[in-house]
Amino acid sequence: MARPRTICARIFEKIQDEALASGAITPGMVLEMTNASADTVKAHATAGGNVAPLLVAIENELKGDGTDTNYASGDRVQYVIPRAGDHVYLRVKDGQNVAKANLLESDGAGAVQVHTADTESLGADSAGNLTTIYSNQIVAMALEACDMSTSSAGDDDGWVLALVV
Numbered sequence: 001m002a003r004p005r006t007i008c009a010r011i012f013e014k015i016q017d018e019a020l021a022s023g024a025i026t027p028g029m030v031l032e033m034t035n036a037s038a039d040t041v042k043a044h045a046t047a048g049g050n051v052a053p054l055l056v057a058i059e060n061e062l063k064g065d066g067t068d069t070n071y072a073s074g075d076r077v078q079y080v081i082p083r084a085g086d087h088v089y090l091r092v093k094d095g096q097n098v099a100k101a102n103l104l105e106s107d108g109a110g111a112v113q114v115h116t117a118d119t120e121s122l123g124a125d126s127a128g129n130l131t132t133i134y135s136n137q138i139v140a141m142a143l144e145a146c147d148m149s150t151s152s153a154g155d156d157d158g159w160v161l162a163l164v165v
Contacts, residue, residue, distance in 0.1 A: 018079065021073050030112060048105050051105075097146075100142055
C-alpha cells in the first residue's frame, strides 16, 4: 500500500503524548522509552521482544507534517498509545511478506514482522542461563496484506493497516 496520510486510522479514544527522540524515528514505528523518566523514546530495539505498552510514532500534526516527515534525534516525537481494537498503520520490515490476519511483532528496529512463536522450552541452557520467554510480543494483527519480500530500505509501500491486540 502507498504511504498513508495518517498513522491513526481508527482510534476510539486517542491517548497521545510526546518525548524527545533518541535517534531517527519514522512515523509508524513501534517505540520504547529509553530511560526511567520516560522523556526520551527510540525505535523498539528487541526483535520479538516484549512491547508493553505499545507506543507508535505518528506524524507531527502540530507542525502540519505528514507521514513522510521523519523525526531527527533530539526532536519532539508525537506518539499514540493505541489500545486493543484500534487501527493504526505500522511500518513493515523489508523482506517480510505479511498476509491478512498474520500476527505481528517488533523487528527490533521500529518496524513489524510476522510473529514467530517461541519454540524454546522453559528452563535453562547447558550453561545454566534461564530461557527468556516474552509474554507481550504480539502487538497487532494485519488487516491487509503487505508484500515486502523483494523490497529494499526506503520502499514507500512498506505499510500495513493493523488491528491492535
